[in-house]
Amino acid sequence: MSQLALFGGNPVRTKPFPSWPVFDAAEERAVLEVLRSGKWWRNSQGEDGAQDHDGEGPSQTAQFQRAFAQSHGARYGIACANGTAALEVAMKAAGVGPGDEVLVPPYTFIATATAPLAINAIPVFCDIESDTFNLDPERLEQAITPRTKAVVPVHFGGLPADMERINEIAARRGLVVIEDAAHAHGAQWNGRFAGTIGTAGTFSFQISKNMTAGEGGLILTDDEALAVRCESLVWGGRERGRPWYEHHRLGWNYRITEFQAAILLEQLKRLEEQNARRMANGIYLNQQLEALPGIHPMRIPAWTTRHSFHLYAFRFREEEAGIPRRDFAAALASEGIPCSTGYAHPLYRNPVFLNQEFYAGRCPVSCRREPPIDYAAFREHCPNTELACREAIWVEHRVLLGDRADMDDLVNAVRKVFEHRGEFSATPAR
Numbered sequence: 001m002s003q004l005a006l007f008g009g010n011p012v013r014t015k016p017f018p019s020w021p022v023f024d025a026a027e028e029r030a031v032l033e034v035l036r037s038g039k040w041w042r043n044s045q046g047e048d049g050a051q052d053h054d055g056e057g058p059s060q061t062a063q064f065q066r067a068f069a070q071s072h073g074a075r076y077g078i079a080c081a082n083g084t085a086a087l088e089v090a091m092k093a094a095g096v097g098p099g100d101e102v103l104v105p106p107y108t109f110i111a112t113a114t115a116p117l118a119i120n121a122i123p124v125f126c127d128i129e130s131d132t133f134n135l136d137p138e139r140l141e142q143a144i145t146p147r148t149k150a151v152v153p154v155h156f157g158g159l160p161a162d163m164e165r166i167n168e169i170a171a172r173r174g175l176v177v178i179e180d181a182a183h184a185h186g187a188q189w190n191g192r193f194a195g196t197i198g199t200a201g202t203f204s205f206q207i208s209k210n211m212t213a214g215e216g217g218l219i220l221t222d223d224e225a226l227a228v229r230c231e232s233l234v235w236g237g238r239e240r241g242r243p244w245y246e247h248h249r250l251g252w253n254y255r256i257t258e259f260q261a262a263i264l265l266e267q268l269k270r271l272e273e274q275n276a277r278r279m280a281n282g283i284y285l286n287q288q289l290e291a292l293p294g295i296h297p298m299r300i301p302a303w304t305t306r307h308s309f310h311l312y313a314f315r316f317r318e319e320e321a322g323i324p325r326r327d328f329a330a331a332l333a334s335e336g337i338p339c340s341t342g343y344a345h346p347l348y349r350n351p352v353f354l355n356q357e358f359y360a361g362r363c364p365v366s367c368r369r370e371p372p373i374d375y376a377a378f379r380e381h382c383p384n385t386e387l388a389c390r391e392a393i394w395v396e397h398r399v400l401l402g403d404r405a406d407m408d409d410l411v412n413a414v415r416k417v418f419e420h421r422g423e424f425s426a427t428p429a430r
């Protein structure tokens, strides 16, 4: 094959992969309708704050909450500002509070672990499985203490976690299960949708996600009382049917706008077809790439009836491949394949945890727990996360919205880099 693009050759691919977000006249129309209506906020300013627009049919937000919940087979959906807010609200509404421990994986976005801190609870890290990047139920069982109140499995990259064992352990040990489904819109575990299998599930509609309005979030649950508490927390502690300036609990303003809800109603219509395409392409890539030395695609357990492939991820073992991972990623990117090496370090290695820069050095962690928690020590307990940070390669989901020829370009680019593997050791590290 020709010279590597990294060293001046022609790239395998110059054509861009599908761009993200995907939208057309439907989203444009939806936004314009909201704009022209003047109803940019969920409800009229009537006394009864939590109701929809007076006499004018349900708001976009109410319609979207209902549509998203229905499409996922859940009874209630509560829209909110973002996926971080959704986690905070769901945890607080489920009874997690000061001094409670919340078990979270360290291989995820920071919000999964800072949401407990935002409600004065203590995040405790629990390792992942090396071949799925999802929470390891074995480790979960070992990490439970009398202070543990909740567990937050993340369906990482859109691959459903082992919910049978997580739910079984949680039921036996009396834990709340908040599924972080920020990557898993429309993903399914044994035919049930991610985000509907635990006590509650949370979603993000931030720009990188499989459905987006730029920002946004949502909580799903089947528990009516929990849904009512979530809504109250999103609405500044208000209660339905009570006077507008009567506040019942410490909440937030975590509402979304009608513009976002209108866009999301359209994005939801695209989700199933897009996820089907992502999954077909993800499985094809696994088949093509797993034969290469050092490339270990994520295991897709039999319970995965739909993988939303928010990320196409694999482990790249440089000692087997004979190429340093950073060189492999740089070479692949130069060949026209958008990819990254993912999280540079586990969450507990972030300064915010190492320095416990939470509440000016005071509660909750330092005063509530004896002995005080030492986040640096988690590196001993989380070897699979340490490894994932050294080995992962991620490809964005938009790439998987391409066709078979696009996937073949990706595979050919990987093969080309492998064919040139001898050239890396002689080259200064990049």
Ligand SMILES: Cc1ncc(COP(=O)(O)O)c(C=O)c1O
Pocket: 081, 082, 083, 084, 085, 108, 109, 111, 112, 154, 180, 182, 183, 203, 204, 205, 206, 215, 216, 217
């Ligand atoms: C796993 C996970 N959880 C939660 C979030 C937080 O979502 P948001 O950015 O909407 O606050 C993200 C966002 O990247 C995420 O990846």
